[in-house]
Amino acid sequence: MSTSPGRRPLPARPSWRPVVMGVVNVTPDSFSDGGQWLDPDAAVQRGMLLLAEGADVLDVGGESTRPGATRPVETEELRRVIPVITALADAGATVSVDTMRTPVAEAAVRAGASIVNDVSGGLADPQMAALVAGLGVGFIAMHWRGHSVDMQRRARYDDVVRDVMAELGSRRDELLAAGIHPDSLVLDPGLGFAKLPEHNWRLLAHLGELESLGHRVLVGASRKTFLGTVGRTEAEGPRTMDDRDVATAATSVLCARAGVWGLRVHDVRSTIDALQVLDAWERAR
Ligand code: PMM
Numbered sequence: 001m002s003t004s005p006g007r008r009p010l011p012a013r014p015s016w017r018p019v020v021m022g023v024v025n026v027t028p029d030s031f032s033d034g035g036q037w038l039d040p041d042a043a044v045q046r047g048m049l050l051l052a053e054g055a056d057v058l059d060v061g062g063e064s065t066r067p068g069a070t071r072p073v074e075t076e077e078l079r080r081v082i083p084v085i086t087a088l089a090d091a092g093a094t095v096s097v098d099t100m101r102t103p104v105a106e107a108a109v110r111a112g113a114s115i116v117n118d119v120s121g122g123l124a125d126p127q128m129a130a131l132v133a134g135l136g137v138g139f140i141a142m143h144w145r146g147h148s149v150d151m152q153r154r155a156r157y158d159d160v161v162r163d164v165m166a167e168l169g170s171r172r173d174e175l176l177a178a179g180i181h182p183d184s185l186v187l188d189p190g191l192g193f194a195k196l197p198e199h200n201w202r203l204l205a206h207l208g209e210l211e212s213l214g215h216r217v218l219v220g221a222s223r224k225t226f227l228g229t230v231g232r233t234e235a236e237g238p239r240t241m242d243d244r245d246v247a248t249a250a251t252s253v254l255c256a257r258a259g260v261w262g263l264r265v266h267d268v269r270s271t272i273d274a275l276q277v278l279d280a281w282e283r284a285r
Contacts (some may be wrong), residue, residue: 223244
């Protein structure tokens with residue numbers, strides 16, 4: 001892939017597995033790990049552990065996007081993420097910032113981030129696409145239909161695969177028209193965002209169609225509700241958060257087989273272990 005001067009290339013997919021992006025949520029209320037890494041030192045330590053476990057990228061976010069979440073003010077988001085990004089980038093990590101706000105994205109890139117991961121794909125902040133194009137950093141654009149506070153009301157599709165493809169495809173066109181380089185763009189189906197479990201499963205089972213849009217694809221399935229409830233009766237109830245990493249790792253293998261570029265996971269070790277099994281199996285064929 002060509003690299004124009006000033007552009008920060010996305011990490012290459014290793015030959016045997018997708019890029020693994022380890023999650024560092026610096027929030028009091030994230031879905032699976034809210035409050036655990038709110039202290040900057042704890043967040044940096046968490047990031048360093050994920051790096052040691054094999055993460056290629058650390059995704060640092062200061063806004064929870066769990067269903068029903070309300071947004072922190074911008075100054076609070078900045079206060080949460082910038083010291084953590086500075087420390088992790090100084091330690092040599094490739095860092096993405098999980099944000100929907102241009103001032104946070106800009107400050108994060110200044111602090112050393114080289115990827116902007118925007119769950120709204122640039123829709124929440126109309127300046128985002130131009131900012132990212134100007135900075136020349138990578139951009140992860142997720143399928144999104146509105147803020148988390150009421151997004152599950154928007155989980156209505158005629159055909160979820162066709163509808164998400166169409167909506168992400170037109171978002172892609174707008175992002176490229178704003179000047180984002182095609183090689184800098186990653187598309188993400190947005191599992192759990194205005195999606196019911198059956199929507200997530202259909203999207204996972206048809207990742208090849210998303211890849212046919214011609215861009216890298218990243219999947220964020222880690223610990224989401226549909227992995228908590230799969231195979232469980234109502235009486236048994238969903239798996240606890242800590243108990244969802246096996247289901248996540250199994251999903252990572254399926255996504256890797258479907259050829260995705262990247263996986264966003266909370267527990268890096270179990271996903272890398274599972275990908276090692278897949279690699280050994282692939283090499284023995
Ligand atoms: N999911 C969450 C947060 N950020 N980013 C991308 N690109 N894709 C996702 O699926 C995604 C994301 C919510 O997960 P968490 O709050 O449990 O970490």
